[in-house]
Amino acid sequence: MRFRGRAKAGSHRRGGGAPPQTVQAPAPAPEPAGPAPALVIDALGRKCPIPIILLAERIREIPVGEVVAVLADDVAARTDVPAWCRMKSQDFVREETLHHAQAPADAPPKGWAFHIRRMY
16 A cells, blocks of 8 residues: 655655755856956946947047946946947947945946957
């Protein structure tokens, strides 16, 4: 005769082996690192279109092939900077999320760092 109810605590239906172990999810991978920017433009707290204007004015300060980082917290910059790069034939390298130095991991971002390689 088979028992069809709930198993007693500590017993297992098959094999009587050890209870299943809890597996923790791996920590999120760090954002990709790349070359250090030759120039950092701090546009935090500035609204559209100021981050783009600053980028357009200052990208000529670095040699061709170098990277400039634009720091911005206006959400419009997330679409404006890559669009500007396409229109001006510059290389949009990556976007990094910026966090407050002592904020918990689930805190909202402080802004973004947009990395652009000067192509001409």
